[in-house]
Amino acid sequence: MPKLASYNGKVDSIENIKVSPMSRAFLFSDSVYEVISFYKKKFIDFETHLDRLKHSLNETKISCSIEECKTEIVKLLNESKFEDGYIYYQVSRGVDSIRSHFAEESDCERFGFIEEFSFFNQSPLKVMLVDDIRWQRCDIKSTSLLGNVLQMNDAKSVGCNEILMHKNGELTEGGASNIFFVKNKTIFTPELSPNILPGITRHQVIKIIKDKKLNFEEGSYSIDDLKEASSIWFTSTTKGILGVEEIVNLETKINTECELLEICKNAFVKRYFS
Numbered sequence: 001m002p003k004l005a006s007y008n009g010k011v012d013s014i015e016n017i018k019v020s021p022m023s024r025a026f027l028f029s030d031s032v033y034e035v036i037s038f039y040k041k042k043f044i045d046f047e048t049h050l051d052r053l054k055h056s057l058n059e060t061k062i063s064c065s066i067e068e069c070k071t072e073i074v075k076l077l078n079e080s081k082f083e084d085g086y087i088y089y090q091v092s093r094g095v096d097s098i099r100s101h102f103a104e105e106s107d108c109e110r111f112g113f114i115e116e117f118s119f120f121n122q123s124p125l126k127v128m129l130v131d132d133i134r135w136q137r138c139d140i141k142s143t144s145l146l147g148n149v150l151q152m153n154d155a156k157s158v159g160c161n162e163i164l165m166h167k168n169g170e171l172t173e174g175g176a177s178n179i180f181f182v183k184n185k186t187i188f189t190p191e192l193s194p195n196i197l198p199g200i201t202r203h204q205v206i207k208i209i210k211d212k213k214l215n216f217e218e219g220s221y222s223i224d225d226l227k228e229a230s231s232i233w234f235t236s237t238t239k240g241i242l243g244v245e246e247i248v249n250l251e252t253k254i255n256t257e258c259e260l261l262e263i264c265k266n267a268f269v270k271r272y273f274s
């Protein structure tokens with residue numbers, strides 16, 4: 001079945017959508033995006049995703065009406081037959097007549113597509129610890145993901161399905177997820193900074209941890225903390241909360257059966273997927 005997509009508000013089969021090669025998204029990756037999940041035809045934390053999109057648009061000075069984005073995302077869901085899945089939605093600075101770093105005044109360009117997806121029964125992750133080679137504004141959900149792509153492809157070539165990044169030994173996040181780990185019965189996660197994306201799932205998991213009054217700390221953590229961890233989790237819109245079974249290039253003490261992970265996973269499924 002052809003994929004359903006939306007381009008500047010017009011919903012069509014993805015094959016029928018024509019995008020200019022002069023799009024600044026194509027030439028410069030001058031665009032920001034969101035991935036929003038839905039379950040039983042209902043968005044999960046839609047407004048929080050829209051707030052983050054607004055943050056990315058503001059920080060990049062891309063001028064676009066968030067209400068227009070909202071209407072287009074809702075329309076895509078309503079016109080699709082899918083019950084469970086996610087919508088990818090990006091906004092670029094627009095289409096220029098010449099390729100120049102200096103953008104012309106133009107309307108923003110909006111593109112999205114919808115995918116069917118099952119959020120359950122995902123396998124534990126095998127990850128590689130890598131240098132974080134990205135830019136200094138990872139709090140913006142930019143489509144410029146070359147740093148992630150290069151490291152993730154290296155990891156894939158040795159059988160991994162995620163990476164765990166560090167900047168000079170300080171843990172940042174996964175290639176497409178945030179990280180949590182457990183040490184001495186306390187759950188830890190790197191604090192928000194320009195070096196990590198403020199993940200919506202990270203936020204949801206922290207709410208659960210606080211509601212359940214589990215021991216929790218946000219701060220700055222090192223590779224040595226990871227070596228001592230009894231459990232490591234990755235969180236994202238499509239992964240939910242997923243445990244790590246192995247870090248291929250680091251000796252750890254991880255045990256995939258973690259009581260705290262189970263408590264958080266069960267509460268997460270109950271809150272968002274029932």
Ligand SMILES: Cc1ncc(COP(=O)(O)O)c(C=O)c1O
Binds near residue numbers: 198
């Ligand atoms: C680099 C990065 N960090 C974290 C996340 C998790 O964010 P969210 O939970 O909002 O999906 C993502 C998701 O794509 C990501 O790309």
